[in-house]
Amino acid sequence: MKKVILFLVDSLMPEILDDCRRHRTVPALNFLIERGKFWPDCVTVFPTMTASVDSSLLTGVYPDRHKVPGLVWYDPEKKEIINYINGLSTVWKLGIGKCARNVITNLNEVHLSKEVTTLFEELADRGKTSASINAIIHRGHKKHRVKLPFLLQVATRFQSYEDISGPEVLTLGALLDTDLNQQIPAHLQRATKMYGINDEYAVHVTRLLIQSGDQPDFILCYLPDNDHEVHRKNPAHAEAALIKVDHHLQEILNTFSSWDEAIEECVFIVISDHGQTRIGKSRREFNIDLDVLLHSFSMVELGEQPNHHDVVVCNNERSAYVYPLKPEIEKQLIDKLAADS
Structure with missing residues (x-):
């Protein structure tokens, strides 16, 4: 049976x-x-934030069931x-420590609902092996030791x-104690390279697994760099970022004796999690100022403990969650928010 390699390219857009x-x-x-x-005409889940989208991808259910609604929530x-x-x-x-614990530990071990099963858990239950390379959702049956680089330990x-x-x-880049990191160039695991959460690191690991002679039945390889580039530039002119992604895919295909042999031995799947749309240059014209819109309510400030407040706002960049703390x-x-629509 063929092995499967799934490349999750952040913000890959069909146009x-x-x-x-x-x-x-992009050969x-x-x-x-x-x-x-x-x-090309796929539709992502809503909200289109990495944590919620990837949770749906790996569980097959929407956020109302897997219980991870976004990157920021209450x-x-x-x-x-x-x-x-x-x-x-x-x-x-x-608090850096609190947020780090949320993404490293709590996201998979606490927040992701135990009522749903991840793809990795299902594969293991069926006797299949799998690998998750830098993906944010990775819950499975095997335990792995967290070992942060020194600067992150200090932070x-x-x-x-x-x-x-x-x-x-x-x-998870350089954040785990794994033998694979000993085989990855040190410069790909530095702070300037997001401690290994980058395309080069992920591709290097994937190639090592292919060359090992013991390639897992399923590999999920997360490629985040395209998203970073698209955020920095106009999404309508993101060709250069995608060309870099293609170079990485060429590296993977070149691991085999030929590209034809690659697709004979493996099933290759390339998917996106979401796209991006340019909304304009004027912040005043396109941004919704919730501080102004909700000025009559008492809002919880970041770092404050909700007490006698009215509202908690969780900003997810292109969307926001607004939580009323008092039923009345x-x-x-809702009327205030609807008035701005």
Whole structure:
């Protein structure tokens, strides 16, 4: 039976792919499309944030069932804002250690519903092996030891972490104690390279697994760099970022004696989690100022403990969650928000 390699390319957009194909700048993607199938009209889940989308991808259910609604949300039971390292100033105010624990441990071990099963858990139950390379959702049956680089230990005040669960092979860049990191160039694991959460690291690990002679039945390889580039630039001109992704896919295909042999031995799947749309240059014209819109309500400030407040706002960049803390203000709050629509 063929092995499966799934590449999750953050913010891969079909219109950009079409442009690159016309210009003949993405030979690997073009090869896979010509030898396989291409579905450009896919719809992601809502909200389109990495944590919620990837949770749906790995569980097959929507956020209302897997219980991970976004990158930032409010837990009414614990009365705290959950943040998976989104927004530097926000993370600083909430506490770096708390946010780090949320994304490293709590996301998979606590927040992701135990009522749903991940793909890695299902594969293990069926006797299949799997690997998760830098994906944010990775819950599985095997325990892995967290070992943060020194600077991250300092930033999080040397807090300890419980072992986290994942498939047989799990990497989160340089954040885990794994033998694979000994085989990855050190410069790919530095702070300037997001401690290994980058395309080069992920591709290097994937190639090692292919060359090992013991390739897992399923590999999920997360490629985040395209998203970073698209955020920095106009999404309509993201060809250069996708060309870099294609170079990485060429590296993977070149691991085999030929590209034809690669698709004979493995099933290659390339997917996106969401796209991006340019909304304009004017912040005043396109942004919704919730501070102004909800000025009549008492809002919880970042770092504050909800007490006698009216509202908690969790900003997810292109969307926001607004939580009324008092039932009697719910209709008034909805009317205020609707007035801006």
